[in-house]
Amino acid sequence: AVPAVARAYKADGRRWVIVGDENYGEGSSREHAAMSPRYLGCLAVVVRSFARIHESNLKKQGILPLTFSDPADYEKIKEGDTVSLRSLDAIEPGKPVTMDIKHADGSTESVQLKHTMNPEHIGWFKAGSALNMMKDLAAKA
Numbered sequence: 001a002v003p004a005v006a007r008a009y010k011a012d013g014r015r016w017v018i019v020g021d022e023n024y025g026e027g028s029s030r031e032h033a034a035m036s037p038r039y040l041g042c043l044a045v046v047v048r049s050f051a052r053i054h055e056s057n058l059k060k061q062g063i064l065p066l067t068f069s070d071p072a073d074y075e076k077i078k079e080g081d082t083v084s085l086r087s088l089d090a091i092e093p094g095k096p097v098t099m100d101i102k103h104a105d106g107s108t109e110s111v112q113l114k115h116t117m118n119p120e121h122i123g124w125f126k127a128g129s130a131l132n133m134m135k136d137l138a139a140k141a
Contacts, residue, residue: 006040015043017085019077022047025054034061038129044085046099046113048074059121062129064088066097069112076111080104085113091125093118 009016018024018037024047025033034057037045044064048071058065064085068074077083086098097113117125127133 003040006037006042010041015041017043017083018045018047019074019083020045020047021074022049022071023051024049025051025058027051031057031060034058034063037061038063043088046083055116059117059124060130062125062127062132064091064097064115064117064125066099066113066115069096069114073111076101076109078103091115091117091122093122 006016024045033054038061042063044066045058046066046068048068050058050065050067055065066085081104082102084100084102086100088097091097097115098110099113100108100110102108123133124130127136
């Protein structure tokens with residue numbers, strides 16, 4: 001089950017990524033829908049499209065919301081694949097993110113992802129959440 005896998009990854013110190021289809025997060029506008037994946041170590045959510053409020057809540061929780069530049073690239077992800085996101089330490093507004101896909105058969109390919117992160121959102125992502133960023137700023141004051 002997905003929650004058991006997420007807990008195992010967290011216990012091993014591994015970050016993980018959710019891959020979803022269209023209108024991801026529909027009906028999940030509550031902050032807890034983004035808080036639980038963050039608590040379990042989710043790094044990013046990669047989808048064809050987001051429900052608007054859920055995308056905002058992911059940002060506040062320090063989870064990177066990404067969409068496929070080409071929505072058809074969603075079809076490239078198969079069960080048993082692993083993904084890696086490149087150069088997240090250098091993420092910038094308007095700059096695409098590259099996702100490398102390693103298929104179960106050993107073949108690899110890369111796809112481009114888009115984001116709507118502004119400098120403040122990127123700060124939240126790097127701090128682990130908006131609340132963490134506020135705590136860090138208060139500690140420096």
